[in-house]
Amino acid sequence: MMLRLAFGSLRARALTVTMTVLAIALSVALFLGVEKVRTGAKASFADTISGTDLIVGARSGSVQLLLYSVFRIGNATNNVTWQSYQDIAARPEVDWIVPISLGDSHRQFRVMGTTPAFFDRYKYRRDRGLELGDGAIMNDLFDAVIGSDVAATLGYAVDDPIVVAHGLASFTEHKDQPFRISGILKKTGTPVDRTVIVSMEAIEAIHVDWQNGAQIPGQSTPVEVIRQMDLTPKAVTAALVGVESPLQTFALQRAINTYPEEPLLAVLPGVALQELWGIVGIAETALLGVSAMVVVTALLGLMATIFSSLNERRREMAIFRAMGARPRTIMALLVLEAVLTSAAGAILGVAFLYLGLMIAQPMIDSAYGLWLPIDAPSTREALVLLGVVAAGAIVSMVPALRAYRLSVADGMMVRT
């Protein structure tokens, strides 16, 4: 009966209670959402590249190397000469090596030159490899394989022509040498989805008429001539390396880092990923902190609502008192209401979260390559929800104590 009366009392103040519940629900959804993004991002992150033992590039920072070689974010400060690349490839520890050449773009997507071995060697989420959804890998010099996001965003199909632009946000295009899409990869949730992959030779080919980053005026070598040229790359941006035995990884890393001919850097992807996460993680923690503050704000709102309802409810409290309710029963009633309110907010917040996830999951996946799994709330999340309800009870203690004092002072008579 007390529960029914508490419900009735809440229903009587439906509007303010609804607003409070909504505020709590939104804050809970935000908090859990940030938590989801955080764990999802971490998992996605760690799963971006696997099976590669070392990433090699020009000497810079390990995070920077990881960012441009794997995430296609930012640029290489320098390239690795073809000579150095071949030296590394020739080392006995090296099982396989895949070159990567970056620097051009198609629309908002990066173009990456590599060898067909990339399709066998690049692994993500432990041991998943790249699969073609349609078409085949590059066969001709001017063939391109595109990631699923590229195809979906630009509406491309196999055999469509595409023109590669020089640089990343450039209006200069390599119009003279249009490419043909030979294949479209299946979705991976990695940066590969947003990449246009061409052969190493193709990267050389489109730069035949270019020097120092600018097109040589008036010069336009016909495609037939280019096909006859020696298109051995002069440099690579980075390389993915697999070693014969994991034990040799560190020896090879040291050898590359101390390579005398050129300043190079070799990083362990896992270590660099963790380092990168350390940087990104701070922002995530800050975001989590902010959303925790939002939850606190919503709970303070709950407290304010109870406070402001106290005056109009003095009559109600007097009735309870006259019927023989102790002041602490009245206090308990207010706390019960707060618990019901915050529980409703927490449940609605979870509903908001899942609704939001269902709507936003494909969008976040395609926009950020971030896969947020929709699964039952984790123990941690359940604890957060319980915490919200408990905090609701605790903050309601303050107005409840005031109600206690009021009902002791008022007794059955309300003096207004």
Added chain:
Amino acid sequence: MTDGTPILHMKDVRFQWPGRASFSLEVPSFEAGRGEKVLLLGESGSGKSTLLSLICGTIAADAGDVTIDGTRLSDLSGGARDQFRAETIGVIFQQFNLLPFGSVVDNILLPLRFAPERRARVSDARAEAAALSLALGLPDVQTAKAATLSVGQQQRVAVARALIGRPPLIIADEPTSALDANSQAAFLDLLFDQVRAHDTTLLIVSHDARLGERFDRVVQMADIARTTERAA
């Protein structure tokens, strides 16, 4: 109908509102016998509300005894007084008696929630609530929200609530002042019928001397209580 031991007995009671030095109340002696119907007449400011609070035990006398049904309230702790009030006294206010969001039956059963002995006296609480409603001429409104009732109906629901579980004493504070003259008479008829049927002591506080003829005894507030009111 009155027997030897009074249901209510007050002796040398003094009370001063804490923090408010300006108002104090003294009741040298006041009694109500079992089954007696007493009208306590007094203007506003005569200490009626304070007197009722003392009888109900929501405030404790600074000195003297308030004895109800053989129990000295000063012997009880605050919580025990609340429980005792729930068991012993039915209270009817001037108006706004009911929890507006509760149904009629919720409101009638409310005191039983705090009074296990009263609850035990009623074998089927809902049937009892329905019977009282019927006797008080309430239409079939058990599940209606109290806020949807007219003032007259609300006052009758308050009577049903005061009577359920047969507490020995019913206290009413200006129960008719919110009603028009016709409704007042009808309301008092119903109230007296029920109080007589349940053999309950009735103490009504009012400023309206015209109600007097129905009561066994009419007491002027000024005759039993002294109030002092000084400018603070």
